[in-house]
Amino acid sequence: MSLRKFKAQTWHAWPPPEAPHWNLGALLAMLVVGGALAASWHIAEIEPSLLFGEQGRRHIGAFLTGLFPPDLSLPFLRLLIVPTIETMQIAITGTVLAIMVGFPLGLLATDRLWFAGIIYEMEGEASGWRRKVRYSVYLMARMLLNLCRSIPDVVWALMFVRVVGLGPFPGVLAIGVSYGGMLGKIYAEILENSHEGPIEALHAAGVGKFGLLVYGFLPQACTSLVSYSLYRWECAIRSAAILGLVGAGGLGQQLEISMRMFQYHETSTILIIVFVLVTAVDHLSSWVRKAL
Amino acid sequence: MYKLEHVGKVFADGTVAVHNVTLDIQAGECVAVIGPSGAGKTTLFRLLNATLLPTSGCLWFDGANLVSLSGRHLRRLRRGIGTVYQQHNLVLQLRVIHNVLAGRLGRWSLPKALFSLVSPQERGLALRALEQVGIPEKLYTRTAHLSGGQQQRVAIARALVQDPDVILADEPVSSVDPTLGRTILELLLHLAETHHKTLVANLHAVSFALDLFPRVIGFRQGSVVFDLPSAAVDDATMADLYAGTATTPVLSEST
Numbered sequence: 001m002s003l004r005k006f007k008a009q010t011w012h013a014w015p016p017p018e019a020p021h022w023n024l025g026a027l028l029a030m031l032v033v034g035g036a037l038a039a040s041w042h043i044a045e046i047e048p049s050l051l052f053g054e055q056g057r058r059h060i061g062a063f064l065t066g067l068f069p070p071d072l073s074l075p076f077l078r079l080l081i082v083p084t085i086e087t088m089q090i091a092i093t094g095t096v097l098a099i100m101v102g103f104p105l106g107l108l109a110t111d112r113l114w115f116a117g118i119i120y121e122m123e124g125e126a127s128g129w130r131r132k133v134r135y136s137v138y139l140m141a142r143m144l145l146n147l148c149r150s151i152p153d154v155v156w157a158l159m160f161v162r163v164v165g166l167g168p169f170p171g172v173l174a175i176g177v178s179y180g181g182m183l184g185k186i187y188a189e190i191l192e193n194s195h196e197g198p199i200e201a202l203h204a205a206g207v208g209k210f211g212l213l214v215y216g217f218l219p220q221a222c223t224s225l226v227s228y229s230l231y232r233w234e235c236a237i238r239s240a241a242i243l244g245l246v247g248a249g250g251l252g253q254q255l256e257i258s259m260r261m262f263q264y265h266e267t268s269t270i271l272i273i274v275f276v277l278v279t280a281v282d283h284l285s286s287w288v289r290k291a292l
Numbered sequence: 293m294y295k296l297e298h299v300g301k302v303f304a305d306g307t308v309a310v311h312n313v314t315l316d317i318q319a320g321e322c323v324a325v326i327g328p329s330g331a332g333k334t335t336l337f338r339l340l341n342a343t344l345l346p347t348s349g350c351l352w353f354d355g356a357n358l359v360s361l362s363g364r365h366l367r368r369l370r371r372g373i374g375t376v377y378q379q380h381n382l383v384l385q386l387r388v389i390h391n392v393l394a395g396r397l398g399r400w401s402l403p404k405a406l407f408s409l410v411s412p413q414e415r416g417l418a419l420r421a422l423e424q425v426g427i428p429e430k431l432y433t434r435t436a437h438l439s440g441g442q443q444q445r446v447a448i449a450r451a452l453v454q455d456p457d458v459i460l461a462d463e464p465v466s467s468v469d470p471t472l473g474r475t476i477l478e479l480l481l482h483l484a485e486t487h488h489k490t491l492v493a494n495l496h497a498v499s500f501a502l503d504l505f506p507r508v509i510g511f512r513q514g515s516v517v518f519d520l521p522s523a524a525v526d527d528a529t530m531a532d533l534y535a536g537t538a539t540t541p542v543l544s545e546s547t
Binding site for chain 1: 338341342343344345362366367368369370371372373374375377379380381382383385386390394395397398400402405406409447450454456
């Protein structure tokens with residue numbers, strides 16, 4: 001009985017909340033997004049009739065019916081064995097290379113290892129120029145990582161094909177460089193998110209920077225570092241399949257040939273293989289992550 | 293052991309955390325620092341263990357002026373100061389043995405430190421330290437699986453293995469229940485006595501300070517209010533220390 005009474009009382013005790021005012025920020029954001037959309041619609045020459053018009057429909061139909069049935073004939077499958085293995089190899093070697101590029105750069109790009117946080121609290125004015133040196137190294141590492149990953153892997157592949165010729169090697173290099181950029185940035189972010197407490201304790205016990213890294217930062221970050229690297233390996237399989245389109249070996253090369261020859265039933269076989277590979281790696285890496 | 297002369301710490305945002313502190317702590321002394329929360333006790337401890345640089349005054353540890361040291365010398369000096377924290381500050385992902393051996397890291401070479409993660413070095417030392425804090429069976433347990441009190445014991449074992457001249461304990465028992473808190477403090481005092489270490493503890497519970505420590509320092513708004521033998525601390529002194537603050541002295545914890 002008292003509960004209802006209490007509710008009634010509280011209802012009267014406080015005035016109802018005021019109706020919200022116009023949120024000008026949200027309104028402005030909507031206008032900006034709407035305007036940008038309208039402008040890009042025009043600039044990107046979007047023409048729905050091309051896609052859904054009579055001719056477009058005919059092409060879509062031809063393509064879709066061409067995909068079925070997938071070509072599962074033994075000679076064709078046998079032809080795909082080597083490119084499939086090659087794609088896997090490009091992805092694995094590329095990811096390993098990316099880790100080798102990204103890990104050291106990621107360490108250099110971790111502010112708490114070079115000038116920020118508890119380790120540098122005691123740094124006096126006297127060491128100002130050293131701090132500046134470390135800060136510039138940090139900035140250069142960040143810029144290098146940005147450069148590596150702002151250029152798409154396909155563009156890297158095109159460049160490396162020019163340099164080292166056709167085949168899987170330019171694909172490995174392309175994945176190594178562009179994924180190295182992504183890994184390095186995320187590695188740095190993961191390391192910067194370590195708990196400060198254990199780092200402070202080790203630092204206060206006279207442990208040097210390498211000790212802090214090996215006993216403080218890395219054990220805390222280990223799980224995230226491994227699971228993000230695995231995730232990138234998954235993405236690398238997809239990339240490796242695409243890179244063949246520009247001459248960097250693997251399944252992509254077969255994909256390109258089949259599309260150019262209008263052999264869509266071969267295209268669908270290759271797509272199925274890519275799908276199976278990515279799914280398999282997805283399961284494998286989620287299993288590893290759970291085991292960590 | 294410690295000699296502070298007009299030590300002050302003003303943070304970059306203008307907060308005065310420690311103001312004009314003059315103190316003398318002899319080797320082998322056991323000192324408790326008490327005072328309301330927000331008094332700057334933790335900042336004082338960070339000055340004492342050489343993780344913060346005073347903005348004014350002089351701070352000598354073992355005859356060396358902390359303010360003038362840098363790099364390698366500062367690291368060597370830090371080895372001589374072991375700190376036990378309220379939040380334990382252990383790496384939870386590592387096994388207990390590695391957290392204990394982390395106390396040796398200041399003396400180990402990098403290859404030895406790396407190899408120890410694969411095959412722990414100086415196991416005997418780690419085991420003896422854990423025996424002294426009463427949990428030798430946890431040597432290879434993952435630290436995250438321990439209770440708060442056990443983690444605090446591991447943190448103390450880490451300080452023991454470090455073999456410092458001074459043990460600083462910053463609110464070492466605030467995160468465990470009072471009974472356990474008393475046990476852990478008695479353990480710290482016992483270890484300090486048997487190993488001839490200086491012990492400075494920052495305590496929230498006044499009764500622990502008065503019961504267990506021979507010397508008590510009252511700290512308020514960044515300054516020393518009193519510095520007395522615990523027998524000389526009376527109700528008026530305590531009331532003065534906590535006057536006008538929201539916190540009242542925690543007296544009832546020593547059950």
